[in-house]
Amino acid sequence: MNVETATATQTTSASALVSVFAIAALGLGVIFLAGHVQAGTLHDAAHDVRHATGFPCH
Amino acid sequence: MFTRLLTSALFAGAAAGLIIALLQLFFVQPVLLHAELYEGGDLVHFGTDSTVSATPELPGFDAVRDGLSIIFTMLIYSGYAMILVALMSLAESRGAVINARAGLVWGVAGFVAVHLAPGFTLAPEVPGVAAADVYERQIWWFATVLTAAIAMWLIAFSRSWAGWGAAVVLLLAPHVIGAPEPEVFTGPVPTEIGALFASRALGIGLAAWVMLGAFAGFFWSRESEATGQAQTV
Numbered sequence: 029m030n031v032e033t034a035t036a037t038q039t040t041s042a043s044a045l046v047s048v049f050a051i052a053a054l055g056l057g058v059i060f061l062a063g064h065v066q067a068g069t070l071h072d073a074a075h076d077v078r079h080a081t082g083f084p085c086h
Numbered sequence: 087m088f089t090r091l092l093t094s095a096l097f098a099g100a101a102a103g104l105i106i107a108l109l110q111l112f113f114v115q116p117v118l119l120h121a122e123l124y125e126g127g128d129l130v131h132f133g134t135d136s137t138v139s140a141t142p143e144l145p146g147f148d149a150v151r152d153g154l155s156i157i158f159t160m161l162i163y164s165g166y167a168m169i170l171v172a173l174m175s176l177a178e179s180r181g182a183v184i185n186a187r188a189g190l191v192w193g194v195a196g197f198v199a200v201h202l203a204p205g206f207t208l209a210p211e212v213p214g215v216a217a218a219d220v221y222e223r224q225i226w227w228f229a230t231v232l233t234a235a236i237a238m239w240l241i242a243f244s245r246s247w248a249g250w251g252a253a254v255v256l257l258l259a260p261h262v263i264g265a266p267e268p269e270v271f272t273g274p275v276p277t278e279i280g281a282l283f284a285s286r287a288l289g290i291g292l293a294a295w296v297m298l299g300a301f302a303g304f305f306w307s308r309e310s311e312a313t314g315q316a317q318t319v
Contacts, residue, residue, distance in 0.1 A: 041179070043087065044087045044175075044179070047087040047088040047091055048087075048091070048172045048175055048176055049172070050088060051088060051091040051092060051095065051168045051169075051171065051172045052168065052169050052172040052173075054092075054165075054168055055095070055164075055165045055166065055167070055168025055169040055170075055172070056165070056169065057165075058161060058162070058164060058165030058168065059162060059165040059166065059169075062158050062161045062162045062165065063162055063165075064224055066220065066221075073154045073158065074154070074155075074158040076110075076115060076118060076151065076152075076155045077107075077110070077155050077158040077159050077162065079114075079118055079210070079211060079212065079213060079283075079287075080110045080114040080115070080118065080155075080159075080210075080287055080290070081159075081162060081201075081210075081287070081291070082201055082204065082205050082208075082210035082211075082287050082288070082291065083224075083227065084208065084211070084217070084220050084223035084224050084227050085211065085213075085220070086220055
């Protein structure tokens with residue numbers, strides 16, 4: 029019984045950890061795309077924000 | 087769990103991002119537009135006739151350009167909110183209390199990691215300043231933000247002098263090593279504009295992160311409560 033409970037808790041915290049990493053990775057992807065990718069159109073559209081946010085820009 | 091994280095992050099990022107975008111448009115954008123007049127050569131100083139008005143007529147609100155700025159600000163701060171909420175939930179699972187009030191301190195730490203630490207050596211750039219290769223600066227920027235973020239975590243949660251000492255080393259290292267710098271200064275923008283831009287960008291950055299931290303803490307604790315109640319019922 030105890031073993032089962034422990035396994036269940038471990039599974040929950042493991043899946044929680046996967047969620048935490050997934051959301052952090054998603055956030056990093058958004059920052060990278062919106063703030064750092066140098067492709068022309070994306071750079072021009074985000075230009076003012078990149079400067080105002082202190083990202084290295086062109 | 088993932089939905090809770092995503093919901094809190096999107097609410098916090100969208101709310102903070104919208105306010106920040108308006109603050110940026112009012113306080114930062116005019117300085118940027120002024121600098122672009124020098125970048126494009128419409129205004130020149132240091133010439134023989136160097137009496138240039140410090141308050142030129144600037145273009146006003148541009149629906150497309152400024153609309154895109156609002157969207158991208160909301161996107162960027164939603165991205166930051168996702169990372170922030172992920173870290174908050176990790177800290178909570180280790181015993182930290184997360185709410186709007188605690189979020190204020192998280193916000194200040196985030197500002198240090200993302201704005202102040204990289205800006206200490208690579209000051210927020212106004213258009214038209216001389217700078218080193220953009221990819222090299224980006225690598226330095228990411229490395230500095232990462233080390234400063236780890237340092238903030240160690241300062242907050244470490245219980246030993248070794249942890250705090252490591253935090254100091256991590257905070258100092260990128261600046262002792264140095265950022266990529268241009269070989270010559272070719273920027274045509276007056277120093278007055280560059281300085282005003284840097285301080286405005288950092289000031290708005292602090293306001294932005296304090297709001298983002300408080301909103302993230304608020305929405306995260308509210309989502310947790312809602313889930314907790316659902317489970318009890």
